[in-house]
Amino acid sequence: MSHDHHDERPELTPAQISAALNPPPGRNGGDLVVETLQGLGATTVFGLPGQHALGMFDALRRSSLGYVGLRVENNAGFAADAYGRITGEVAPLLLSTGPGALTSLAALQEAAAASAPVLAISSQIPTAGLGGGRHGYLHELRDQKASFRDVVKSVHTVRTASQIPSAIAAAWESALTAPHGPVWIEIPEDVLTAETALPVVTAMDATPREVHARPELIAVAAHLLSNAQRPAIIAGGGVVRSDASGKLRALAEKTGAPVVTTYGGKGAFPWEHPLSLQSWIEDRHTTDFLEDADVLLVVGSGLGELSSNYRTFAPRGRVVQIEADAGKLEANHPALGIHADARDALSDLLDAITPREDPAAAERVTAVLGRVRDRIADQELTLEQHLLAAIRTALPDTSPNFWDMTILAYWAWAAFDARHPNTMHSAQGSGGLGYAFPAAIGAAAADRTKPVLAVSGDGGAMYSIAELATARQYDLPVTWLIVDDGGYGILREYMNDAFGETSATELSRPDFVALAESFGVPAVRTSPGTLADDLAAAFAQPGPSVVVLPALLRMFEPTHL
Numbered sequence: 397m398s399h400d401h402h403d404e405r406p407e408l409t410p411a412q413i414s415a416a417l418n419p420p421p422g423r424n425g426g427d428l429v430v431e432t433l434q435g436l437g438a439t440t441v442f443g444l445p446g447q448h449a450l451g452m453f454d455a456l457r458r459s460s461l462g463y464v465g466l467r468v469e470n471n472a473g474f475a476a477d478a479y480g481r482i483t484g485e486v487a488p489l490l491l492s493t494g495p496g497a498l499t500s501l502a503a504l505q506e507a508a509a510a511s512a513p514v515l516a517i518s519s520q521i522p523t524a525g526l527g528g529g530r531h532g533y534l535h536e537l538r539d540q541k542a543s544f545r546d547v548v549k550s551v552h553t554v555r556t557a558s559q560i561p562s563a564i565a566a567a568w569e570s571a572l573t574a575p576h577g578p579v580w581i582e583i584p585e586d587v588l589t590a591e592t593a594l595p596v597v598t599a600m601d602a603t604p605r606e607v608h609a610r611p612e613l614i615a616v617a618a619h620l621l622s623n624a625q626r627p628a629i630i631a632g633g634g635v636v637r638s639d640a641s642g643k644l645r646a647l648a649e650k651t652g653a654p655v656v657t658t659y660g661g662k663g664a665f666p667w668e669h670p671l672s673l674q675s676w677i678e679d680r681h682t683t684d685f686l687e688d689a690d691v692l693l694v695v696g697s698g699l700g701e702l703s704s705n706y707r708t709f710a711p712r713g714r715v716v717q718i719e720a721d722a723g724k725l726e727a728n729h730p731a732l733g734i735h736a737d738a739r740d741a742l743s744d745l746l747d748a749i750t751p752r753e754d755p756a757a758a759e760r761v762t763a764v765l766g767r768v769r770d771r772i773a774d775q776e777l778t779l780e781q782h783l784l785a786a787i788r789t790a791l792p793d794t795s796p797n798f799w800d801m802t803i804l805a806y807w808a809w810a811a812f813d814a815r816h817p818n819t820m821h822s823a824q825g826s827g828g829l830g831y832a833f834p835a836a837i838g839a840a841a842a843d844r845t846k847p848v849l850a851v852s853g854d855g856g857a858m859y860s861i862a863e864l865a866t867a868r869q870y871d872l873p874v875t876w877l878i879v880d881d882g883g884y885g886i887l888r889e890y891m892n893d894a895f896g897e898t899s900a901t902e903l904s905r906p907d908f909v910a911l912a913e914s915f916g917v918p919a920v921r922t923s924p925g926t927l928a929d930d931l932a933a934a935f936a937q938p939g940p941s942v943v944v945l946p947a948l949l950r951m952f953e954p955t956h957l
Contacts, residue, residue, distance in 0.1 A: 406599055412598075415595070415596065416595035416596075417595075419592075419593060419594065419595050419596055420596070422591070423455075423458075423591065423592055423594075423596075424451050424454070424455065424588065424589055424590060424591050424592055425451055425557045425560060425583065425587045425588040425589065425590055425592060426450075426451035426452040426453070426454055426455030426456075426588045426589070427455040427458060427459075427592070427596075428557055428560040428561060428592060428594065428597060429452050429455060429517060429560055429564065429583070429588070430452070430455045430456060430458070430459040430461055431459070431561075431596055431597035431598075432560060432561045432564040432565065432597045432600060433459075433461060433488050433564065434459060434460065434461060434597075435561075435597050435598055435599060435600035436486070436564070436565065436568050436600045436602055437485070437486075438461060438485075438486065438488050439460075439461065439462060440461065440462040440463075440464065440479065440487070440488075440841055440842070441456070441461050441462070441463055441464075441487075441488040441489070441490055442463075442464050442465075442466065442472045442473075442475045442476040442479065442487065442488070442489050442490070442838065442841075443463070443465060443466075443472050443488075443489055443490030443491060444465060444466060444467070444468070444469050444472050444490075444491065444492070444496060445465070445490075445492065446491070446492020446493065446496040446519065446535075447492065447493075447534065447535075447585075448492050448493040448519035448520065448521065448534075448535060448584075448585035448588075449490060449491065449492040449493070449496070449518070449519035449585075449588070450588075450589070451519075451585070451588030451589040452490050452517065452519070452583075452588055453490065462841075464837070464838075464841045464866070464870060465866070465869075466834060466837070466862075466863055466866050467862035467863055467865055467866060468499065468862055468863075469491055469496050469497070469499035469500040469503075470499050470500055470501075470502050470503045470830070470834075471503070471830070471833075471834035471837075471859075471860060471862070471863050471866075472489060472491070472500065472503075472834070473489055473500040473502075473503025473504055473506075473507065473514065473516070474503045474506070474823075474830070474831050474834040474835045474838065475487075475834045475835060475837045475838030475841065476488070476489040476503075476507075476512075476514045476516075476838060477503060477506060477507040477510065477512040477514055477578075477835060477838065478512075478796075478798060478821060478834075478835035478836065478837075478838035478839045478842075479838040479839065479841060479842045480507070480512040480513040480514050480571075480576065481510065481512045481637075481818070481821055481839075482796055482818065482821075482838075482839045482842045482843070483842050484513075484576075484637070484639070485513070486513045486514075486515045486568055486571050486572060487512070487513065487514050487515065487838070488515045488517060489514055489515065489516045489517065490517055491516060491517070491518040491519070492518065492519050492535070493518060493519045493520055493521055493534075493535040493537075493540065493585070494521075494534075494535025494536065494537055494540070495535060496518070496535075497516075497518040497540060497543075497544075497582075498543060500516060501543065501544070501547060502826070502828045503828075504516060504544070504547050504548055504578045504580075505547050505826045505828065506823050506825050506826045506828055506831065507577065507578040508547055508548060508549065508577050508578055508825075508826075509825025509826040510633065510660065510821075510823075510825035510826075511575040511576040511577055511633065511634070511637055511720075511721075512576060512577070512578065513571040513572050513576040513577065513578070514571065514577075514578040514579070515564070515567055515568060515571050515578075515579055515581070516544075516548070516578060516579065516580050516581065517564070517581045517582075517583065518540070518580070518581070518582045518583075519582070519583060519584070519585050519588060520540060520582045520583060520584040520585065521533040521534070521535060521536050521584065521585065522584055522585050522586045523555060523584045523586055523587065524586075526555075526584065540582060541553065541580070541582060544580040545580075547578070548577065548578045548579055548580045549570050549571065549577035549578060549579050550566075550567065550570040550579045550580070551579075551580045551581075552564075552566055552567045552579065552580065552581040552582075553581075553582060554581060554582065554583040554584075554587060555584065555587070556587060557587055557590065557592045557594060558594060560583065560587075561597050561600065563581055564581060565600050565601070565602040566602070567579040567580075567581050568602040569602040569603065569604050569605070572602070572604040573604040573605050573607070574604070574606075574607045574634075574637075574638065574720035574737040575634065575637070575720040575721040576637060606737065606740065607720050607735065607736050607737045607740070608736060608737075608740055609718070609734050609735075609736035609740060609741040609744050610734070610735075610736075611744070613732065613734045614734070614741065614744045614745060614748055615748060616732060617693070617716045617718075617732060617734065617745060617748075618745055618748035618749045618750075620691045620714055620716060620732070621651050621653070621691055621693065621716070621745070621749050622651075622749045622750040622752065624651070624653075624689075624690050624691035624752070625690050626688060626689050626690045626691075626713075627651050627652070627653035627689060627690070627691045627692070627693065628653055628654050628655075628656070628673075628685065628686055628689035628691075628692050628693070629644070629647070629648055629653045629654070629655040629656070629692075629693045629694075629695065630655075630656055630657075630658065630677075630686065630692065630693070630694045630695070630697055630699070630703065631644055631655055631656070631657045631658070631661045631664040631665055631695055631696065631697070632657075632658040632660055632661040632664075632694070632695065632696040632697025632698070632703065633658065633660030633661050633696055633697065634661075634695065634696020634697065634718075634719065634720055634737075634738040635657075635661055635664040635695055635696045635738050635742075635817075636660070636661055636662075636663060636664050636696075636817050636818050637696070637738075637818075638696070638720070638737050638738040638739035638740070639739060639817070639818075640664075640695075640696075640738045640739035640742050641663070641664045641665065641817040643738075643739055643742035643743055643746060644664060644665055644695065644738075644742060645665060645666065645669070646746055647693075647742055647745060647746055647749070648665065648669075648671050649671070650746065650749060650751050650752075651749060651751070651752055652671070652752055652753060652754030652757045653671065653693065653757070654671045654672070654673050654685070654757055654760065654761045655669075655671055655672060655673060656673035656674070656675065656676070656677055656682055656686065657674070657675045657677075658675065658677055658697050658702070658703040659675060659677070659702055659703070659809035659810075659822070659824050660697070660703075660824065660825065661675075661696065661697065662675060662809070662812070662814040662820040663814030663815065663816055663817040663818065663819055663820055664696075664817055667813040667814070667815065668813075670757075670758035670761065671757060671758060671761060672761065673685065673761055673764060673765065674765065674810075674811075674813075675809065675810055675811075676765075676768045676810050676811075677702065677703055677705060677810070678702065678705055678706070678809075678810060678954065678955070678956070679705070679768050679771070679810070679955055680705070680708075680955035680956075681764050681767040681768050681771065681955075682705075682764060682768065683705045683708060683709050683955070685760070685764050686709065686711065687709065687710060687711055687712055688712065688713075689711070689713045690713040690714065691713055691714050691716065692711050692713055692714070692715045692716070693716045693718070694715060694716065694717045694718070694719075694731065695717075695718040695719075695738050695741070695742065696718065696719065696720070696738040697717075697719070698719060698721065698724030698727055698728065699717075699727075699728045699729055700728070702809075702824065704728060705955065705956050706954070706956035707728075707956075708956045709729075711729060714731075714732065715729055715730065715731035715732070716731060716732045716734065717729075717731040717732065717733050717734065718734045718736055718738055718741045718742070719733070719734070719735065719736075720735070720736065720737050720738065722735045771952075771953075771955075772952055775952055775953055777950060777952055779924060779947070779949065780803075780804070780807050780949050780950065780952075781807075781811065782924055783804060783807075783924060783927060783945075783947070783949075784804070784807055784808060784811055784812050786924070786927040786928035786931070787812075787849070787851075787877070787927070787928075787931065788812065788813060789928045789932075790927075790928045790929075790931035790932040790935060791849055791931070791935070792846060792847065792935065793815045793816060793819075794815075794816055794819065794846060795819065795846050795847050795848060795849060795935070796819050796820075796821070796836070796839040796843075796846075796848045796849075797819060797820050797821070797836075797848070797849040797850075797851070798821050798822065798831065798832040798833075798835040798836045798839065798848070798849070798850045798851070799820070799821070799822035799823075799831075799832055799850075799851045800822070800823065800829065800830065800831055800832035800833075800850075800851060800852040800853060800856035800857075801822075801823055801824070801827055801828070801829050801831070801853075801856060801886065802851065802852055802853035802855075802856055802879060802885065802886065803853065803879070803881075803885045803886050803889070803949040803950070803951055804851055804853075804879050804949060805822055805824075805832075805851060806886060806951060807949075807951075807952070808820070808822075808851070809822065809824065810952075821835065821839075823835075829855065829856045829859050830852075830856055830859025830860050831856075832850040832851055832852045832856065832860070832876075833850040833852060833857070833860040833863055833867075833874070833876050834860055834863050834866075835850070836848045836849065836850035836874045836876070837863060837866055837867055837870075837872055837874055840867075840872035840873050840874050841870070841872065844872065844873060846873070847873045847874075847875055847934075847935040847936075848872075848873060848874045848875070849874075849875055849877065849931075849935075850874060850875070850876045850877065851877045851879070852876065852877070852878050852879070853878070853879050853880075853881065853884070853885055853886075854878060854879070854880040854881065854882065854883070854903065854905045854908070855883060855884040855885075855903055857876075857878045857908070858903075858905070861911065864876075864911075864912060864915040864917050864940070864942075865915055867917065867939075867940035868915050868916050868917055868939075868940055871938070871939045871940070872939070872940055873938060873939060873940070874940045874941075875931065875934040875935055875940070875941045875942075875943060876912075876940070876941070876942045876943070877931065877943045877945060878908050878942065878943070878944050878945070879945050879947055879949065880905065880908060880944055880945065880946045880947070881946075881947060881948045881949065882902060882903060882905065882948075883901045883902045883903045884901045884903065885901075885948075885949060886951065887901045888901040888902075889950070889951050908942065908944045909921050909942070909944050912942035917939075917940045917941060917942055918934075918937070918939075918940075918941050918942070919941065919942035919943070919944065920933075920934070920941075920942075920943055920944070921944045921945075921946070922943050922944065922945050923945070923946075924945070924947065927943075927945060930943050931943055
């Protein structure tokens with residue numbers, strides 16, 4: 397990629413020079429933060445104010461940035477994560493020092509695992525207190541950055557007002573360089589509140605570096621795929637994030653290679669396509685098929701725990717792995733590792749491969765899916781399959797949907813037809829509870845024109861109840877389906893399987909309908925038979941809504957044990 401654009405210095409007009417020499421009065425370090433964010437293209441910020449961060453929040457008043465304030469910092473992080481996933485743009489997250497900052501850590505871990513571009517900007521204690529001494533400032537940590545360094549992509553420190561624009565631009569570029577991810581900036585309270593005579597921040601450049609595939613590696617991969625007898629493709633979240641589903645489909649059709657999507661790659665390939673193995677990746681029949689491939693193309697996946705059927709997957713053919721995160725290349729299986737953005741590399745491969753015909757490929761796919769279907773049918777789990785079908789019937793095809801760590805979500809990873817890329821998201825990157833509802837709020841803030849679905853269990857829902865106030869305050873079109881089974885359902889199953897009995901999984905819980913209504917959010921108690929109609933009605937009405945489904949669900953039997 398040419399970097400010539402960095403060399404084009406814009407010439408200032410006399411009016412712009414005059415404006416730079418005579419900045420408006422009453423600006424502070426917080427203004428430099430919001431001016432830089434605006435200059436980089438941000439339109440919406442998430443966060444929660446705190447004493448040390450008030451300079452940033454005061455400056456929001458003087459900006460055109462939209463603000464969505466959540467009630468818990470971790471939920472604000474989940475909302476920013478979803479905004480970043482849905483838009484592909486950087487989601488600024490404004491936080492306070494110490495407890496406020498630390499409360500966001502679990503959300504930033506999920507953003508890192510799922511490659512969501514979140515730009516967290518936290519305040520710090522006053523400059524005089526920095527350096528690890530024990531000064532006794534409110535919220536003081538010996539080294540606040542150290543808590544974030546192992547979680548985020550990059551850490552950026554500001555100690556003077558003039559450092560603010562450059563630090564934010566560097567963090568922005570880091571967040572958007574493939575693989576996307578969360579980044580961390582901290583700015584002392586006195587720097588945020590001190591008046592500044594610096595000119596208004598205008599043109600900012602933070603163009604991310606592109607991660608191109610090396611041509612000699614593409615040549616080898618193209619040769620392998622062109623000459624394969626039984627090629628197959630595993631498509632991960634990198635395909636979705638790089639907007640490469642069209643390239644993936646073209647490559648699959650050109651090579652006759654069946655495609656299975658990981659749980660992070662839901663929607664990357666059409667569910668009903670003749671070459672679609674769907675996403676039954678936690679199934680021995682699928683694992684056997686993939687192991688039998690003589691050339692396996694893994695694109696945008698590190699083949700982690702779930703994507704390798706709990707590490708039972710042992711490919712026998714050549715593996716070609718395209719991955720933007722260099723650390724994931726060959727992390728789990730020997731491969732021809734190609735460090736590249738998925739879209740870019742798939743485009744190069746498409747140009748280089750020789751088309752091959754395989755009339756039997758679709759038949760093999762049909763046979764595998766038939767065996768998967770028979771295995772599930774033997775377990776008599778009709779309720780769970782009915783519920784997924786009801787949700788699919790009610791949910792508009794292009795509506796974003798967010799799933800918490802709950803039994804119905806575990807089903808949805810394998811069995812739900814996402815229909816469109818970048819619509820279905822969950823917290824399976826790091827596996828934390830409480831993701832779905834605040835994430836849905838973030839997606840609705842990005843696009844208010846379509847309803848958004850969140851699915852939680854009653855245990856996960858309790859992490860996010862406070863955000864009913866947020867959904868109501870901003871009148872966001874989020875429908876929250878709470879499956880109430882009186883406890884941590886998936887942990888109940890795990891404990892029963894492992895120990896024969898459960899402990900700490902049973903929960904007292906509120907009347908969710910009455911609770912939602914106390915926030916001014918309309919709510920309804922539904923049943924399996926009325927779920928599709930009740931969801932459709934909720935989606936059709938403006939603003940937030942809650943649908944409560946009392947149901948005890950079961951997981952399908954694992955095949956990896």
